[in-house]
Amino acid sequence: MKLIVAPYDITYREDGNSVNIVLFGKDKDGRKVCLIDKGIDPFFYVQVDNESVIERIKKFAVTHQDREITVKDVEKVEKLISGKKIDLVKVICHLPRDVAKLRDGIKDAVLQTYEFDISFTRRYLLDRDITPLHYCNFEAKEIKSSFTIPTYEIESYAPTEEIIKDLNVMALDIETYAKEYNPEKHPILIIALSNMKYKKILTWKEIPAEHVEVCDSEADMLLRLAEILREEDPDMITGYFSDGFDFPYIVRRSRALGITLELGADGKGFRIGRGNESEVSLLGMPHIDIYKLVRKTVGMQLETYTYKLDDVANEVLGEKKHDVDLAKLGPAWDVHDKKLLKEFADYNLQDTDLTHRLFERLYPNLEEMVKIVGLMPYDVNRMAFSQLVEWFIIKQTKEFNEVILNKPVSQEVTGRKLERLKGAFVFKPTPGLYKDLVVFDFMSLYPTIITSHNLSLSSLRTGKKTYVNPDNQEIWFGDKPGFVATILERIITTRMKLKRELRKNPGDAMLKARIATLKLLANSFYGYLGFYAARWYCFECAETTTAFGRHYIQKVIKQCGENGFKVVYSDTDSIFISLGKKKQDDAHSFVEKINEKMPGLMELEYEGYYPRGIFVSAKDDSGGAKKRYCLADEKGKLKITGFEAVRRNVSQIAKEAQEHVFDLILNKHDEKSALTFVKKMVTDLKSGKVPSEKLIITTRLSKPVKEYDNVGPHVAVAMRMIERGENVGAGTMIQYIICKEGKVIRDKAKSLQEVDEGEYDPTYYIDNQLIPAVEKIFEVIGYSKEELLGEAKQTGLGSYFG
DNA sequence: TTAGATCGGGG
DNA sequence: GTGTACGATCTAA
Numbered sequence: 001m002k003l004i005v006a007p008y009d010i011t012y013r014e015d016g017n018s019v020n021i022v023l024f025g026k027d028k029d030g031r032k033v034c035l036i037d038k039g040i041d042p043f044f045y046v047q048v049d050n051e052s053v054i055e056r057i058k059k060f061a062v063t064h065q066d067r068e069i070t071v072k073d074v075e076k077v078e079k080l081i082s083g084k085k086i087d088l089v090k091v092i093c094h095l096p097r098d099v100a101k102l103r104d105g106i107k108d109a110v111l112q113t114y115e116f117d118i119s120f121t122r123r124y125l126l127d128r129d130i131t132p133l134h135y136c137n138f139e140a141k142e143i144k145s146s147f148t149i150p151t152y153e154i155e156s157y158a159p160t161e162e163i164i165k166d167l168n169v170m171a172l173d174i175e176t177y178a179k180e181y182n183p184e185k186h187p188i189l190i191i192a193l194s195n196m197k198y199k200k201i202l203t204w205k206e207i208p209a210e211h212v213e214v215c216d217s218e219a220d221m222l223l224r225l226a227e228i229l230r231e232e233d234p235d236m237i238t239g240y241f242s243d244g245f246d247f248p249y250i251v252r253r254s255r256a257l258g259i260t261l262e263l264g265a266d267g268k269g270f271r272i273g274r275g276n277e278s279e280v281s282l283l284g285m286p287h288i289d290i291y292k293l294v295r296k297t298v299g300m301q302l303e304t305y306t307y308k309l310d311d312v313a314n315e316v317l318g319e320k321k322h323d324v325d326l327a328k329l330g331p332a333w334d335v336h337d338k339k340l341l342k343e344f345a346d347y348n349l350q351d352t353d354l355t356h357r358l359f360e361r362l363y364p365n366l367e368e369m370v371k372i373v374g375l376m377p378y379d380v381n382r383m384a385f386s387q388l389v390e391w392f393i394i395k396q397t398k399e400f401n402e403v404i405l406n407k408p409v410s411q412e413v414t415g416r417k418l419e420r421l422k423g424a425f426v427f428k429p430t431p432g433l434y435k436d437l438v439v440f441d442f443m444s445l446y447p448t449i450i451t452s453h454n455l456s457l458s459s460l461r462t463g464k465k466t467y468v469n470p471d472n473q474e475i476w477f478g479d480k481p482g483f484v485a486t487i488l489e490r491i492i493t494t495r496m497k498l499k500r501e502l503r504k505n506p507g508d509a510m511l512k513a514r515i516a517t518l519k520l521l522a523n524s525f526y527g528y529l530g531f532y533a534a535r536w537y538c539f540e541c542a543e544t545t546t547a548f549g550r551h552y553i554q555k556v557i558k559q560c561g562e563n564g565f566k567v568v569y570s571d572t573d574s575i576f577i578s579l580g581k582k583k584q585d586d587a588h589s590f591v592e593k594i595n596e597k598m599p600g601l602m603e604l605e606y607e608g609y610y611p612r613g614i615f616v617s618a619k620d621d622s623g624g625a626k627k628r629y630c631l632a633d634e635k636g637k638l639k640i641t642g643f644e645a646v647r648r649n650v651s652q653i654a655k656e657a658q659e660h661v662f663d664l665i666l667n668k669h670d671e672k673s674a675l676t677f678v679k680k681m682v683t684d685l686k687s688g689k690v691p692s693e694k695l696i697i698t699t700r701l702s703k704p705v706k707e708y709d710n711v712g713p714h715v716a717v718a719m720r721m722i723e724r725g726e727n728v729g730a731g732t733m734i735q736y737i738i739c740k741e742g743k744v745i746r747d748k749a750k751s752l753q754e755v756d757e758g759e760y761d762p763t764y765y766i767d768n769q770l771i772p773a774v775e776k777i778f779e780v781i782g783y784s785k786e787e788l789l790g791e792a793k794q795t796g797l798g799s800y801f802g
Numbered sequence: 803t804t805a806g807a808t809c810g811g812g813g
Numbered sequence: 814g815t816g817t818a819c820g821a822t823c824t825a826a
Contacts, residue, residue: 011814042815099815120815179813186813245812275817277810291811307811326813384818 003138004028006164010121017094024284034151042096044116045088069098082458096120135162147265170234171356183252192348209345219257226261240309240355243289247280286378297365313354322347364513385524396487405535416532425550427570429615429624436579438587439607445573446526449548451489452600455541456482612666616776632666652694654773688758713749738764
């Protein structure tokens with residue numbers, strides 16, 4: 001019969017001495033199905049120096065745990081390694097686990113072995129061009145199986161370009177008795193589940209909240225959770241840091257309670273992957289940890305310095321979590337404080353709601369990565385960028401008939417780690433206040449250098465001067481398109497095509513996500529080429545990339561000068577110029593002129609116009625500070641880089657003051673008001689009327705309190721919190737305010753509970769928070785620290801425009 | 803200065 | 814599952 005299925009999970013099963021691929025997915029009618037592809041052969045390649053070795057390999061066998069492992073067959077194949085022909089022998093095995101054993105037995109008798117560590121299921125998808133989440137036409141017949149869903153045996157298949165929509169995704173979140181991660185000791189108290197159409201709070205004490213279902217015991221609650229997941233049967237499950245907390249906790253707690261959760265297509269429940277960090281899977285129901293997706297997709301663009309759900313949801317969705325004190329959950333549970341427990345139950349459900357909405361928001365990015373890399377969403381969710389790049393390259397090896405290069409052995413890794421790259425070029429700014437700034441930047445500088453100069457392992461030549469790395473005359477790259485440079489070019493051109501489409505449909509969120517994902521992937525290539533564990537590692541390629549980067553930016557800086565633009569600042573791929581007497585149009589024409597001479601895909605872009613900008617001096621007064629500036633655009637929006645206003649560990653008052661000073665100076669052009677404002681703040685602080693919430697300093701305890709030799713303010717506060725019986729350990733965020741009493745800073749620090757309004761130490765907040773945050777800014781416009789403090793007479797300002 | 807350890811997220 | 818993160822930041826040697 002004919003089936004149109006979008007696969008979203010995969011595994012394999014041994015069947016005697018052969019192996020079957022098992023796919024899970026959803027058909028066009030919304031029915032979950034299992035598809036079995038029988039008799040897929042695992043294999044690896046060897047390079048031999050002598051034909052007679054092939055016959056020996058064919059007869060080779062090892063015994064392992066009473067089972068004789070034999071070679072199923074051998075086959076001569078011709079492939080390419082970095083574009084060069086190579087004769088190889090394909091060694092076909094019976095079972096995936098035989099591959100390592102046979103390779104170990106053979107490797108010393110042959111020149112080289114390849115592709116012995118490529119995951120069987122991943123290879124299946126790539127070799128067959130079956131892209132997860134995309135519908136595939138199958139001819140299949142229904143068969144009996146041990147799986148809990150209808151199972152079919154694949155007879156033939158034909159992939160399509162159509163992607164599945166409307167997946168049913170369930171978000172889950174648990175609340176436990178205590179913060180301490182101890183599933184043997186602390187019970188799970190509440191479990192919340194939600195998606196668009198289903199909301200549920202499971203618990204085992206009566207709580208008067210909506211959607212609550214009270215179970216008889218914790219064990220019953222967990223069994224009921226399994227039942228709900230079976231009944232609702234979502235396509236995917238999601239949570240926030242659920243790989244690291246919720247699911248491992250459920251698994252270990254179930255074990256401690258002696259119960260079995262029958263879940264997944266095989267009924268075997270959650271499986272914890274053993275790694276440095278755990279990961280949890282459910283057969284046939286991909287588990288997406290949104291925390292990992294956040295870090296990979298929008299993490300860099302977020303202003304928040306933490307990836308806590310509260311901060312991320314606040315910034316991405318514009319919604320804060322309920323304000324509850326989770327330290328009170330355990331005690332409230334003990335005394336069955338229904339009113340308080342209701343708050344925790346609501347909070348729990350809200351967490352799943354935020355998680356679900358984050359999933360909805362970020363799913364297009366995951367979908368795009370799946371489309372590009374061709375692996376399952378579960379894997380793509382957890383792969384580091386180097387891995388995504390590598391598997392993207394691996395996917396293309398089939399078309400290019402290239403051999404997948406081996407991972408470096410530990411000796412190679414050691415050597416690679418010693419290689420140091422020379423970084424980017426930075427033009428230090430002259431501290432000052434500037435007007436009419438224009439910023440240029442190179443569109444995808446490193447990726448376009450790699451493609452435009454064909455920087456690939458396969459095109460790398462040494463010892464001859466032809467096509468030159470500007471810094472190293474011994475390295476050059478041939479004209480024949482290299483493998484990695486070619487496939488990177490495809491990513492960049494696809495992205496450019498999508499960008500043109502976006503101009504026609506500016507509101508298309510899906511298109512935006514695709515473009516952003518392609519950018520992330522393209523930008524990862526440079527890092528990948530210099531990443532010690534990369535299969536296609538090429539130090540010379542990475543080194544030449546930054547060399548060309550420095551070369552081109554310096555060339556443009558020079559041309560700026562020749563064309564009457566004053567360069568204020570430059571870092572890596574961007575140049576800040578002040579227009580002076582020139583107009584924005586002149587800057588646009590300049591960019592066009594530059595681009596006429598740029599090779600390949602390289603392109604300088606006009607990033608924007610900023611009426612005002614400020615650059616400050618470095619802390620050590622060694623000149624202008626790198627990566628510390630603030631620009632104001634035509635709408636008055638501030639672009640703050642590197643300052644306290646965008647960093648943690650600083651009180652709110654210092655951050656607010658900094659932002660306000662920037663606004664007054666850059667947007668209102670009112671330096672006097674800025675000075676008055678800071679002076680007023682000094683007075684306010686001195687008078688004791690600044691509210692405590694603006695004075696809180698947050699520091700994280702990095703280890704248990706006892707292990708600190710140097711007792712800093714946060715440690716002193718933590719010690720007293722412990723004395724009061726609060727649960728404080730490594731990782732706890734300590735919030736404190738510096739108060740008047742005491743001689744040293746650790747005695748002056750008080751926790752929020754200990755402090756009264758107005759008890760803070762004005763001197764500390766003036767000298768150590770406020771002034772350092774604004775001092776360098778005022779220095780630029782000619783005011784000294786003393787003037788800010790009202791201790792000196794104002795000196796002449798003069799002209800401070802740079 | 804370098805090597806080794808810890809941490810992130812989560813109650 | 815033909816696998817075992819990673820990069821930043823702190824501490825100890």
